[in-house]
Amino acid sequence: MNPCESSPDLEHALREAWSRRQPLHDDPDIDVYRIFHGYTEGQNGLDIEKFGPVARIVWKNEENLEAETLRRTLIELGDFETIAVRQTQRRTVERLHGEAPEEVEIDVQEYGLRFRVRPFADENSGLFLDARPARQWIREHSEGRRVLNLFAYTGSLGIAAAAGGAQTVVHVDGKRNALERARVNHTLNELPVDDRSLLRGNIYTHLPRAVRQGQRFDAVILDPPPQLPRIKGRRPQGQDFATLARFATDLLEDEGWVLCFFNRYDKSLERYEQEVADASDGKLQPLWRGTSGDDFPEGELRVTAWIKR
Numbered sequence: 001m002n003p004c005e006s007s008p009d010l011e012h013a014l015r016e017a018w019s020r021r022q023p024l025h026d027d028p029d030i031d032v033y034r035i036f037h038g039y040t041e042g043q044n045g046l047d048i049e050k051f052g053p054v055a056r057i058v059w060k061n062e063e064n065l066e067a068e069t070l071r072r073t074l075i076e077l078g079d080f081e082t083i084a085v086r087q088t089q090r091r092t093v094e095r096l097h098g099e100a101p102e103e104v105e106i107d108v109q110e111y112g113l114r115f116r117v118r119p120f121a122d123e124n125s126g127l128f129l130d131a132r133p134a135r136q137w138i139r140e141h142s143e144g145r146r147v148l149n150l151f152a153y154t155g156s157l158g159i160a161a162a163a164g165g166a167q168t169v170v171h172v173d174g175k176r177n178a179l180e181r182a183r184v185n186h187t188l189n190e191l192p193v194d195d196r197s198l199l200r201g202n203i204y205t206h207l208p209r210a211v212r213q214g215q216r217f218d219a220v221i222l223d224p225p226p227q228l229p230r231i232k233g234r235r236p237q238g239q240d241f242a243t244l245a246r247f248a249t250d251l252l253e254d255e256g257w258v259l260c261f262f263n264r265y266d267k268s269l270e271r272y273e274q275e276v277a278d279a280s281d282g283k284l285q286p287l288w289r290g291t292s293g294d295d296f297p298e299g300e301l302r303v304t305a306w307i308k309r
């Protein structure tokens with residue numbers, strides 16, 4: 001990536017995006033959010049996120065990035081200590097300023113909840129920033145509930161439930177490494193955690209077994225990846241809510257809620273919601289509809305909470 005000449009257009013777009021987020025900059029309780037959402041803010045293929053003193057740039061295009069404009073403007077606006085670019089097509093990470101990016105591991109804060117992130121180590125940092133409104137909703141609706149956090153990754157959604165007074169939280173994920181990071185995140189927030197609440201395994205094996213054993217929950221979080229991996233020779237259809245919402249309904253007490261994250265764009269929200277409603281035989285009814293926060297002006301993520309009646 002060769003630095004190009006300074007671009008007044010990009011610099012202007014960055015400054016505009018920065019001033020739109022002034023309420024977030026002024027809030028001492030949050031230091032992790034998107035500071036530039038290229039698709040709607042002036043440079044398609046470019047996203048920039050703030051992780052405390054670190055700026056993580058993601059560049060999805062082949063052509064050269066205006067790296068010098070970005071470096072200079074970001075230092076001026078946010079006084080960042082480390083700035084690096086992840087080029088998604090070439091799968092490279094390039095340092096523009098400060099520490100070697102792969103080594104950066106820091107603790108960030110979202111409305112009093114703390115998370116340990118590695119902004120450049122993997123494709124994902126360890127915290128999905130567009131799920132912030134969902135984390136807030138979960139925190140406000142978990143008091144006294146037994147919560148099952150499926151596809152838990154580093155645990156942020158279940159940690160929001162625990163912080164909101166959940167009676168128990170069980171995280172399930174296929175990756176040991178992700179669950180170890182969930183354990184660290186619990187500890188950072190002084191929330192108790194033990195091996196019974198961090199279950200490693202295939203969710204398609206776990207769910208039928210939990211139903212057979214008569215397990216019951218008051219809340220289930222369903223955040224499957226956009227394309228589920230092949231399982232026992234079967235390739236699930238996309239996020240497979242047709243199967244997952246059926247199991248969630250079987251595990252839920254009446255008046256319990258399910259939260260479904262829709263991470264694909266090949267179907268309308270209405271069709272996804274119909275899939276969930278059908279899978280539950282009409283027992284699940286929509287309760288709340290959320291999107292990503294104002295720092296994602298496109299409202300990328302769609303999430304629906306359902307109540308079992």
Ligand SMILES: C[S@@+](CC[C@H](N)C(=O)[O-])C[C@H]1O[C@@H](n2cnc3c(N)ncnc32)[C@H](O)[C@@H]1O
Nearest residue numbers: 151152153154173174175201202203223224225
């Ligand atoms: C989109 S991430 C979930 C993000 C998470 N809910 C959060 O907010 O941080 C998807 C996760 O699903 C896990 N996963 C995918 N298929 C799985 C399966 N069949 N069984 C268990 N875990 C699975 C992956 O390991 C990954 O951590």
